[in-house]
Amino acid sequence: MRHLLAALIVAFAVPATAQVQGVMLDEPVEMPAFVYTNDLGETFTERDLTDAWTIVMFGFLSCPDVCPFTLGNLEAAVSETSLRVRPDNVPKVVFISVDPDRDAETVSEYAKFFHPDFRSFTGARDQIDALVEATDSFYRIMTPDSSGYYEVQHSSSVSVIAPDGTLRAKLQPPFDPGQTAEFLARMQISYRKELSQ
Amino acid sequence: MKRLALALMCLPGLAFADGVSVENPIIPLAPPGVAAHAAFMSITNTGDTPRQLIGVSAPAYAMAHIHESTEKDGVAMMSAVDLVEIGPGTTVTFEHGGLHFMLMKPKAPVSEGDMIELSLEFANGEVEQVTAMVMKRHKAHDHSGHGHDKHHDHKHGS
Structure with missing residues (x-):
């Protein structure tokens, strides 16, 4: 028993020293019905969450720093993930603008x-x-300034939704590509274990 | 040394005013249709007196501001910055997650390789002309974590 405990401590100590790239939820969270659209006439609904892993990010287009950096890093992280998981388990990435007034015409x-x-x-x-x-x-x-320009604050983390359509984890900055890919790959293993039980 | 200084002065993107030098001025290429761009660079005070950066202008854009990204309790936000203090011998780095020059509404489409003129305004009335190159983000990003000097430690002046 003591050996087991020691092994557990080592197992937990190692990830703790690495930068935290994600947090797994204790319980999966059901997603509500929703429908989003874009200027190409494409739609994205809760039905698109099933049968694939999805990473959902909220942001806005007039975001010069955080949003492009996050998407750039997610691109690298997903590319890294594709080296570790089966092609059909590579997460889809979906960006949702919370600023439709300014973004609806070009969001796609x-x-x-x-x-x-x-x-x-x-x-x-x-x-x-x-x-x-x-x-x-x-x-x-x-609140808009005198020129009508306004800022948007938003969560810096992004959501990971499993092929059963439930929220399973949040990814956090800095979205290091290798560590994020490792986190996603490990999460998929525990998801499959859970399904097979 | 003189030859090195001359060579440095001939490099595009580097600018020298009295006691101020700017390195690696870049504007990551933004997705099409996006009206908010950011310029990043390192600004070093090579003189003996503190300098205060108080503004920026960019003729190619309708608006330009000094901005800072911050993250608090998992929420990303931005705020305008009125003054950035740069002490003698110190470098302030405008980089992702911190200070940036926010450039709004380009007057013409901005493409990779474009050179964008910026004027940095200091409290003593001096203006530093900087030419920033528009480049794809992943190229700029590739430098991170490899000891590239635009990512060295610094103190934000705001």
Whole structure:
């Protein structure tokens, strides 16, 4: 027993010293029904969450620093993940703009810029709020300045949704590609173990 | 040394005013249609007196501001910065997750390889002209973690 305990301590001590790239949820969280659209007429609904791993990120297009950096790193992380998991387990990346007033006309171009398979959408306020709330995310549209320009605050973490359509984990900055890929690969192993039980 | 200084002065993207030098000015290429761009660089005060950066202008854009990204309790936010103090002999690095020059509404489409003129305004009335190159983000990003000097430690002045 003591040996087992020692082994456990070692096992937990190692990840603790590495940078935290993600947090697995204790219990999977069901996602609500939602529908998002983009300027190409594509839609993204809760039915698109099933049969694949999905990473959902909330942001806005007038975000010069954090959003492009996050998507750039997610591109690298997903590319790393593709070296570790089966092709059909490589996560899809979906960007949801919480700023439809400014972004609706061009939103489809945004995520694609970072990877041709990344997709981006926006939607009605209640649709945005439904998924923001269900994923324990956050955003706030700030008061416009005299020129009408406004800032948007938003969660820096992104949500990982399993092929059963439930939220399983949150990924956090700095989204180190190798460590994020390792986290995602390990999470998929524990997901499959859980399914086979 | 004189030859080195001359060589440095001939490099594009480097600018010298009295006591101020700027290195690695870049603008990561933004996705098409995006009206908010960011410029990053390192600004070193090589003189003996503190310098205060108080503004930026960019003729190619409708608006330019000094901005800072911050993260608090998992929420990413941005705020305008009025003044960045740069002490003698210190470098302030404008980089991801911290200070950046926010450039709004380009007057013409901005493409990879474009050279964008910026004027950094200091409290003593001096203006530092900087030419920033537009480059793909992954190229700029590739340098991170490999000891590239734009990522060295620094103190934010705001």
